[in-house]
Amino acid sequence: MFSRRDVLATAAAGAAMSTTAAAAASFGNPDNPPQGAINAKNPASVTDPGPQNPAIRDQLPSAFSPPATDVGGMPQIWASFNTAPRRIQNGGWARQVTQADFPISTTISGVNMRLSPGGVRELHWHQAAEWAYMTYGNCRITVLDPKGRPYVADVKEGDIWYFPSGYPHSLQGLEPDGCEFVICFDDGAANEFNTLLVTDWFAHTPPSVLANNFGEPAETFANIPLHNLWIYQGKVPGDLSSVRKAMTGADRDSPPEPFTFSLASALYVSQTKGGTLQLADSGNFKVSTTIAAVLQTMRPGALRQMHWHPNADEWQYYIKGKARMGVFNTGPNVRTMDFNPGDIGYVPRNYGHYVENIGDTDMQFFAVFRTSHFEEFSLSDFLKHSPPEMVAEHLNINPAVIANWPGFSAGIMPE
Ligand code: MN
């Protein structure tokens, strides 16, 4: 019987390792029957005569050749905007990944949108709250709060915005090349193609009612569009201060708290040799009462510590670089997947997970949680702050090493 255990034991013996080290090195698949290519005695056991699509297969090597420690049948934790159809109109486009496309994502749905310079996502509102991260360019956002206070701001790469449920808003691309961003709704079923649109309501209201509502003759509305606009090509807007003045008029204040925030320039909540974590939740971005977000930047070879979140599922968007994530649940169920720019990851609440930068450049992603306050448990911190003798008994290790383990602040290893 030729197994992974034999291979590693042989390698260990060859390297003159101790019996203990050989035993430690031989773990890698605790299950019976053993899984993983390393345990497949017959080489034909791992080949795939097809049919197959090598371009897709090679993007996801951990799916095709999972680590031998993967086990069970966890639902898919990977999705991507790269495979979502774009709805293209004059002025821009959008594509989305909702719970209908990605069943595990019950708490968050994602939209990726591009607006040309002057391109407008029309005035609208919706049931879900809207959080967004700017990945490119420049955008102007407008929103009104329920006390009638208008807000307008220009955002750039690394900035975020948040609109609570029902707050009416618009988005417009600016010069020189418009913008691209990722929206997260705080409801996995929310749909960007099904929002409450100003043009829809006008077109479906009797002209006499429009006349009475606005105190104008019905002819004023003779040329309204009979179909909604959703996204349209508008004129590049004027400077921010004159637009703000036109929105507030003579008698309106601005809201006390901004609806925009620069996540990419937020203070580091963790900074190590391995990378940085930047946080925006209702603690520093007051209006964001249902979404917490962490921007995670990792150096080549770095590891986002094994951890979990007690208060919310995690929805991830991969901005740059190459990543691999492993997710653990009871069962056991363990799945490992690869992530490239434009991909989406999802980790249910309390499921253990880690993320590796497996590329040779910095890797960056953001994680979004449907909660007012970000919370996390680090496995290493948990064990470091449990009775050392007990931890040593669990793991059959020397208790003396435990005090040296990284604490909570080491979000990304190495420290
Ligand atoms: Mn919206």
Ligand code: MN
């Ligand atoms: Mn996490």
